[in-house]
Structures are given as C-alpha cells and as structure tokens.
Amino acid sequence: xxxxxxxxxxxxxxxxxxxxxxxxxxxxxxxxxxxxxxxxxxxxxxxxxxxxxxxxxxxxxxxxxxxxxxxxxxxxxxxxxxxxxxxxxxxxxxxxxxxxxxxxxxxxxxxxxxxxxxxxxxxxxxxxxxxxxxxxxxxxxxxxxxxxxxxxxxxxxxxxxxxxxxxxxxxxxxxxxxxxxxxxxxxxxxxxxxxxxxxxxxxxxxxxxxxxxxxxxxxxxxxxxxxxxxxxxxxxxxxxxxxxxxxxxxxxxxxxxxxxxxxxxxxxxxxxxxxxxxxxxxxxxxxxxxxxxxxxxxxxxxxxxxxxxx
Amino acid sequence: xxxxxxxxxxxxxxxxxxxxxxxxxxxxxxxxxxxxxxxxxxxxxxxxxxxxxxxxxxxxxxxxxxxxxxxxxxxxxxxxxxxxxxxxxxxxxxxxxxxxxxxxxxxxxxxxxxxxxxxxxxxxxxxxxxxxxxxxxxxxxxxxxxxxxxxxxxxxxxxxxxxxxxxxxxxxxxxxxxxxxxxxxxxxxxxxxxxxxxxxxxxxxxxxxxxxxxxxxxxxxxxxxxxxxxxxxxxxxxxxxxxxxxxxxxxxxxxxxxxxxxxxxxxxxxxxxxxxxxxxxxxxxxxxxxxxxxxxxxxxxxxxxxxxxxxxxxxxxxxxxxxxxxxxxxxxxxxxxxxxxxxxxxx
Numbered sequence: 001x002x003x004x005x006x007x008x009x010x011x012x013x014x015x016x017x018x019x020x021x022x023x024x025x026x027x028x029x030x031x032x033x034x035x036x037x038x039x040x041x042x043x044x045x046x047x048x049x050x051x052x053x054x055x056x057x058x059x060x061x062x063x064x065x066x067x068x069x070x071x072x073x074x075x076x077x078x079x080x081x082x083x084x085x086x087x088x089x090x091x092x093x094x095x096x097x098x099x100x101x102x103x104x105x106x107x108x109x110x111x112x113x114x115x116x117x118x119x120x121x122x123x124x125x126x127x128x129x130x131x132x133x134x135x136x137x138x139x140x141x142x143x144x145x146x147x148x149x150x151x152x153x154x155x156x157x158x159x160x161x162x163x164x165x166x167x168x169x170x171x172x173x174x175x176x177x178x179x180x181x182x183x184x185x186x187x188x189x190x191x192x193x194x195x196x197x198x199x200x201x202x203x204x205x206x207x208x209x210x211x212x213x214x215x216x217x218x219x220x221x222x223x224x225x226x227x228x229x230x231x232x233x234x235x236x237x238x239x240x241x242x243x244x245x246x247x248x249x250x251x252x253x254x255x256x257x258x259x260x261x262x263x264x265x266x267x268x269x270x271x272x273x274x275x276x277x278x279x280x281x282x283x284x285x286x287x288x289x290x291x292x293x294x295x296x297x298x299x300x301x302x303x304x305x306x307x308x309x310x
Numbered sequence: 311x312x313x314x315x316x317x318x319x320x321x322x323x324x325x326x327x328x329x330x331x332x333x334x335x336x337x338x339x340x341x342x343x344x345x346x347x348x349x350x351x352x353x354x355x356x357x358x359x360x361x362x363x364x365x366x367x368x369x370x371x372x373x374x375x376x377x378x379x380x381x382x383x384x385x386x387x388x389x390x391x392x393x394x395x396x397x398x399x400x401x402x403x404x405x406x407x408x409x410x411x412x413x414x415x416x417x418x419x420x421x422x423x424x425x426x427x428x429x430x431x432x433x434x435x436x437x438x439x440x441x442x443x444x445x446x447x448x449x450x451x452x453x454x455x456x457x458x459x460x461x462x463x464x465x466x467x468x469x470x471x472x473x474x475x476x477x478x479x480x481x482x483x484x485x486x487x488x489x490x491x492x493x494x495x496x497x498x499x500x501x502x503x504x505x506x507x508x509x510x511x512x513x514x515x516x517x518x519x520x521x522x523x524x525x526x527x528x529x530x531x532x533x534x535x536x537x538x539x540x541x542x543x544x545x546x547x548x549x550x551x552x553x554x555x556x557x558x559x560x561x562x563x564x565x566x567x568x569x570x571x572x573x574x575x576x577x578x579x580x581x582x583x584x585x586x587x588x589x590x591x592x593x594x595x596x597x598x599x600x601x602x603x604x605x606x607x608x609x610x611x612x613x614x615x616x617x618x619x620x621x622x623x624x625x626x627x628x629x630x631x632x633x634x635x636x637x638x639x640x641x642x643x644x645x646x647x648x649x650x651x652x653x654x655x656x657x
Contacts, residue, residue, distance in 0.1 A: 025558075037454060037467050040451075044531065047485040062493065065494070065501075068495055068498065112378060115371075116374050116375040122368055128375060128379070135382060138634055139386065141389065141631065142610070142630060143395070143623050143630050144389035144391075144395065167382065201374070226477070226480075247484065277488070281485070296469060
C-alpha cells in the first residue's frame with residue numbers, strides 16, 4: 001500500500017539537521033522565496049477579489065473605473081435583482097440536474113471499467129486498456145460528434161450534455177491504479193466466502209475506496225458544472241440552458257434575460273451589465289468554493305495515489 | 311502501433327514493479343510478471359488461459375466492462391469513424407457516414423484555402439507559446455514549494471493556486487473582460503502612469519499575451535500536483551550524500567531533485583505536445599472577436615465556423631481529421647524521440 005500522507009510538499013532533507021549548515025545565501029533565498037510565493041498568491045486571488053468587489057458595487061462606480069479591491073457604492077440590489085430572475089433559477093436548476101445525473105452515470109461507468117481493467121489476470125485486459133487509452137490520443141472532432149448527437153436524436157435533450165463526457169480516460173487510469181494497489185488478501189478472503197466479482201466490487205472494493213471516489217466525484221461534478229460548450233452546441237431552448245451558458249450569453253451580451261433584469265433595476269443594459277455579470281459569476285462560483293475545502297485533502301491524495309506507487 | 315503495451319500505464323503511473331493483485335490463479339500471475347519484463351508479449355503464450363475458460367471464470371468482469379465499452383464505441387469510436395465524411399458528400403439528416411465518395415475533394419479544398427493556412431500558423435504559434443510558457447511554470451513552482459519549510463504555509467499556497475483550475479472557462483473569460491476593460495484594473499494602472507487606455511480584447515497584437523497569461527494563471531498551480539508527488543519519491547539519502555560531498559542547495563536541486571522528477575517531466579511534456587494543436591478552443595471562442603481574428607482565429611474555431619455555423623460539415627470534418635492526425639503524429643514522434651534521446655517514454 002502506498003503512503004500518501006504527503007499532501008504538503010515534503011522537505012526532501014527532512015530528518016537531516018540542516019540549520020547551521022544553511023549558508024547565508026540560502027537563508028536569503030528562503031526569504032525571497034516566501035515573498036515570491038505570497039505575491040503569486042495575491043495575483044492568483046486578485047481576479048476573485050475584484051469580482052466580489054464589483055458584485056457589491058454600483059454600476060456607476062464600475063463604469064467610472066473606481067472598483068478594484070473594495071466595493072464602491074455598496075449595495076445588494078444587484079443580488080436581489082439577479083436572484084429574483086426566473087431564468088437565472090431555471091438555469092441554476094438545470095446545472096444541478098445535469099451535474100447530478102452526469103456525475104452518477106460517469107461514476108458508474110468509470111468505477112466498473114477501472115475495476116475490470118485493474119485485474120491483471122483478466123484475458124483481454126490489455127485490449128480493454130488499449131481501447132480506452134487510444135481515445136486520449138485520437139478523437140473524432142467536433143463535426144462528427146455533432147452529427148452523431150443530432151442523428152441520435154439527442155439534440156435539445158439533457159442527454160446531449162450529460163452523456164458525451166461521461167467517461168474520462170484520465171480519471172479511469174487514476175482509479176485503475178488505485179484499485180491495483182488495494183490489498184488483495186481482502187478480496188481473496190471474500191472470494192473464499194463465496195462472493196462473486198460484482199459482490200466483491202460493491203461490498204469490499206468500493207467501501208475501501210472512499211477517498212478516490214470523492215476525488216472522482218469532485219472532478220466529474222466540476223466538469224459538468226463548468227461545461228458550457230456542449231450546451232451551446234446542442235441546446236437551443238432557453239429553459240434547458242445550464243448556468244454556464246446563461247452566463248456566457250450574459251457576457252456575450254446576447255441574452256434577452258440580461259436586458260430584462262437590467263430593466264428591472266431601472267437601468268440600461270450597457271451600464272448595468274458589469275455588476276449583473278459579476279453577481280451571476282459569484283453565484284456560479286460559490287458552490288465550488290463551498291465544496292472545495294472539504295474535498296481538497298482527498299483530491300490531492302487521490303491524484304497522488306494515481307501517480308506514486310510503491 | 312501497440313497501445314496495449316503495459317507502458318501506457320505511465321500516463322499516470324511510474325511502473326509499480328511486481329505489486330500485482332492478481333487473485334487467481336497463481337500461474338497466470340507469474341506469467342503476467344514475466345510478460346512485463348519482455349517488451350512485446352507474445353500473444354500466443356502457451357500458459358494462457360483459453361478464452362472459454364476465461365469467459366466462464368470472469369463472466370461477471372466481462373459483463374461489467376460491457377456498458378463502458380459500449381459507451382466508448384458509441385461516443386468515441388463512432389465519431390472517429392464519422393470522420394469519413396471528410397471524403398464523402400454529407401447530407402444533413404442523412405447517414406452520419408455521408409452519402410457518396412468524393413475522394414480528396416475536401417482535402418484539396420482546405421490545402422488551397424489561404425484562411426486555413428493562416429489559422430494553422432496562428433494555432434501553431436499560440437500552441438507553441440502556451441507550451442513554452444505553461445510547461446515550465448509548474449516545475450518552478452513545485453521546486454519553490456518544495457523549499458518551503460512551514461507546512462501550513464505551503465498547504466495554503468497550494469490551496470490558493472489550485473483554485474483557478476476549478477473555474478469554468480466562461481468565468482475566466484468574464485474575469486478577463488472585466489480586468490482588461492477600459493475601466494478595468496490594468497487600464498487604471500496604465501492611466502496612473504499617464505498612459506492611454508488600451509482596449510486589450512480588441513487589439514490583435516495583445517491576444518496571444520492575454521491567452522497565454524490567463525492559461526498560465528489557470529494551469530500553473532494545478533500542474534504542480536504531479537511534480538510534488540514525484541518530489542516525495544526522491545530518496546532523501548541522496549541529499550545527505552551530496553551534502554557530505556559539499557554540494558550546496560543549488561547543486562543539490564540541479565543534480566538530485568531535477569533528475570528525480572525527470573520521468574514526470576517527460577511524460578507530461580509528451581502529453582502536452584500531443585494536445586499542442588488543440589489550443590483551448592473554448593477560451594478562444596469566448597474571447598475572440600472579428601477584430602482579433604488575425605491572431606486569434608485557430609483551426610478549431612475556424613472549423614467550428616465553417617462546419618457548424620455555415621454548415622459545410624464535410625469540409626470542416628476534413629480539417630478536423632487533419633488536426634487530429636497531426637496531434638497523433640506529434641505524440642508518437644515526441645514519444646519516439648524521447649525514448650531515443652533520454653530513454654523514457656509513455657509506451
């Protein structure tokens with residue numbers, strides 16, 4: 001079994017007394033390093049901060065270029081207006097639905113397939129792996145995919161958004177190497193007790209894999225939550241749009257809803273759209289931000305499990 | 311070419327050696343191990359379980375693979391086969407494989423299309439810049455993080471730098487539009503120094519900078535994960551030995567740390583080279599305007615407009631096929647070169 005308590009970067013020289021031997025140059029470097037990393041974090045965070053500030057600012061202040069890190073003309077009217085918009089909630093609901101259904105299907109396909117190809121004794125295993133891995137390096141392209149989805153009659157249905165991304169080979173390989181590293185004695189014992197492969201999978205293997213399952217759920221859910229392009233290609237009806245597409249139309253200025261909401265707050269689209277955009281973006285990010293801290297520990301160790309063995 | 315070789319695991323996995331979890335029967339495990347040592351397994355190894363026996367014993371496993379394989383066939387391999395419309399006339403509503411052969415007509419069409427060559431070079435430049443800038447950044451960041459002594463500090467930096475990876479490309483585009491707008495932060499800074507405000511997103515000469523910069527912002531932190539994982543596997547006693555030999559920190563990094571993460575670097579480089587022409591199509595689509603087409607239009611956006619907006623599906627499929635084949639060829643050659651030159655490869 002792999003030890004993966006190494007979530008944080010591990011000092012390669014851990015356990016070796018270093019203090020007195022550090023040269024003055026190295027101590028200088030450490031200081032410089034910390035400063036650089038803090039600066040980097042500020043750059044990373046800046047777009048989030050300014051977005052948040054804009055969402056609480058008045059449209060006039062944004063237009064005048066006064067909003068950077070702190071709201072100017074503080075108000076929550078924009079939040080009220082956006083959250084009072086039916087189209088916003090419809091798209092929010094659609095996103096939740098697509099994410100839940102898509103993630104469920106994707107997890108079922110990925111875990112089952114990963115388990116099968118993790119069995120080294122299986123005849124034809126290499127062929128199965130090859131079938132999956134080949135799709136990483138060669139794919140059909142947009143046009144044949146579009147033609148396929150249309151001819152399957154999936155346009156303007158949830159399935160056009162939910163099904164095509166439902167198996168990520170990357171996730172599949174991470175999970176496969178996790179399963180390969182499970183102690184086989186447990187499975188052997190279960191086999192002697194008369195469990196079949198499927199029983200072993202459901203009752204022994206899955207309960208042992210909670211960390212990697214959480215990681216995969218996060219990866220898939222984020223992918224579905226953020227996906228806009230398949231919706232953009234395959235969905236024409238407003239009431240099917242996910243949040244990301246709603247947002248894209250808002251940003252591209254192609255949405256009638258944007259103008260409606262703008263009218264509701266009593267301003268023209270041009271002046272109001274900046275803070276409406278900011279609010280919608282904040283509301284779209286919030287669920288990810290809420291889940292992120294809880295799953296982060298898992299996903300780091302999950303990815304590492306896939307990459308470090310033995 | 312043989313994708314079924316064990317080496318494909320190296321996409322994520324540095325080979326684990328003999329830690330197999332084969333459950334039964336023991337002879338097949340031994341055989342498995344010996345096959346791993348040989349590079350190309352003989353498919354007719356004498357001890358192999360006959361198919362009839364394998365199907366009986368592992369019926370449940372094959373049944374479990376049925377649905378995922380069907381999925382791959384329908385949603386991955388059918389579109390691949392659907393590329394034949396590049397050589398066939400396609401009628402909307404007709405067969406997804408087209409109606410009649412037209413030979414290389416569409417291929418010749420795009421080869422003689424000046425716009426195609428324009429977007430081709432745009433793609434190559436954009437992809438090349440992205441590779442040159444975004445490939446080394448995570449390595450540098452991982453090395454810097456590796457020097458951080460306080461674990462809490464390191465972990466906080468990781469959490470923050472991973473965050474952009476989880477954002478929708480739509481939100482990234484929205485943030486860019488805000489920050490780069492005439493009233494945005496960047497133009498405020500320019501204004502503070504007495505400069506003239508620049509409408510960045512409407513200027514073709516700025517597009518590449520914006521694209522690569524935002525790509526770096528989004529991928530830099532997340533990219534460190536695999537390197538940090540690789541760094542934990544570097545043998546600590548090597549550092550001790552180097553120190554006794556009088557190597558300073560810099561030389562330790564150069565002679566021990568970097569060689570230690572070389573396999574990861576090469577794996578990721580090969581993968582990056584393979585996806586080099588698929589530059590972030592969605593981001594370009596969200597950020598470009600007709601004003602910036604001269605630098606921003608890439609193969610995928612061009613074929614999207616030609617194929618799905620103007621409905622020349624066969625023509626667009628021909629371009630798409632060309633792009634996919636180049637991608638495949640690049641992975642294969644990068645892999646080949648790396649195996650020859652540095653002795654590490656994906657398979």
